[in-house]
Amino acid sequence: MTSKRRYVVVGTGHRVQMYLDAMAGDHGDVAELVGLIEPNPGRLAVHLAWLSEAGLDVEGVFTGHPDTLERILSEIHADRMIITSPDFTHAELIVRALDAGVDVVVEKPLTINPESTRQITEAVMRTGRQVVVTHNYRYSPRNSALKEVIKNGSIGTPLSVTFEWVLDTAHGADYFRRWHRDKANSGGLLIHKASHHFDLVNWWLSDSPEQVYARGGVRFYGADNAAARGMAPHPERGTHEGVHGPWELDLRDDPRLQALYLDNESYDGYHRDLDVFGPGVTTEDNLAVIVDYARGATLSYSLNAHSPWEGYRVAVNGDEGRAELDVVERAAVLTDANGRFVVDPSASVGESSSRTGGERLTLQRHWEAAQDVKIEEGAGAHGGGDALLLADIFRGPEDDWLDRPADWLDGIRAIAVGMAGNESLRTGLPIKINDLNLGVDLSRSARPVS
Secondary structure: OOOOEEEEEEOOOHHHHHHHHHHHOOOOOOEEEEEEEOOOHHHHHHHHHHHHHOOOOOOOOEEEOHHHHHHHHHHOOOOEEEEOOOHHHHHHHHHHHHHOOOEEEEEOOOOOOHHHHHHHHHHHHHHOOOEEEEOHHHHOHHHHHHHHHHHOOOOOOEEEEEEEEEEEOOHHHHOOOOHHHOHHHHOOHHHHOHHHHHHHHHHHHOOOEEEEEEEEEOOOOOHHHHHHOOOOOOOOEOOOOOOOOOOOOOHHHOHHHHHHOHHHHHHHOOOOOEOOOOOOOOOOOEEEEEEEEOOOOEEEEEEEEEEOOEEEEEEEEEOOEEEEEEEEEEOOOOEOOOOOEOOOOOOOOOOOOOOOOEEEEEEEEOOOOOEEEOOOOOOOHHHHHHHHHHHHHHHOOOOOOOOOOOEHHHHHHHHHHHHHHHHHHHHOOOEEHHHHOOOEOOOOOOOEOO
16 A cells, blocks of 8 residues: 655645645545645635535644744644745745755746745755656647657757747736736746746757847736727726626636635735736736757747737757647637636637637658647646646656656756846846856756855
């Protein structure tokens, strides 16, 4: 029999549900939830009720505030801690857990700035504990298929990558309703969102980024842009009586969002449904980045957060050919049967007349015809990728030819591009990643830099 590993979870927002469901379901034989830590007692109670309804005995689950983290970890003899709290809280929680002798699983991004990255680096070196970063996009079958094409040498040595990611007016706008809208909380989309994308490129190339140049800004969302376009004032929040516009989120339309956020605002004053054209938006919505890699490849990347469709396009050019991955996750943002605009990023409500959803991986070697590469889809979120990730987290990764499990160094490589990009945005200059002083040489090993 496999003994159960004891888990403490910190943060009870929307994202935590994936991990709680896993411990209450498929991985309950190897994982035991022994602690749930959250500063908002109302949101904590909601998750405990949901776990109880799912059949999990919550009587033995210790609950508490992050201020008492060390005492909780010690008293309940935790083995691992899962962190799903806001990005700006990650570093402190990671360091405290490592120093308490507990391994960590953390949602991406690992953290948001160079100073907190150094703190994590020092803690890992000091304690020798494990930090796993949940870069679940690696596990998506379409991304794994591209990795396999590159790794098996089908295009030869990769020389350049072009990567365009577009977030639509449902999903993209949602980052500007919640805490992500303030760049101080998340490092902006170059870190919070694009760390997924930079991790994919680092992983596809099996290489480390060395220099970054970025341009972009807040060009669509926020009060200044709305005023410049002559837009009429919007309600401060999307949850209100009367007619709603396409940019608004009414929390009452989603029972889960209402239970987690609207019903528990009195504890912390957090509003999940702010006007995307209101004041306080500092996160860039249009971004372009050039990245130089250690072995010579160059990445050209762009991110747009107000597109009419959602998906991404990647092309990898090698010295023997080219691989192209085209993904349309949602062909258009339409309305549901009740006339409401759909805001769930995973929803599919229809297709435009000239754009259809789907994915296609194309391989073309020099002097040969193009060929489609089959993508083996699985069941569940991200084409079955989330299920594969959870199996690695809770049951331990097996040997993987595609090297999908991500550790703290992978997490740093992913955010290093975003951190250097943010510095480039500030200065207007290209930034060498080594000049960020992250405490570790990413191009060689996990050795600390003296």
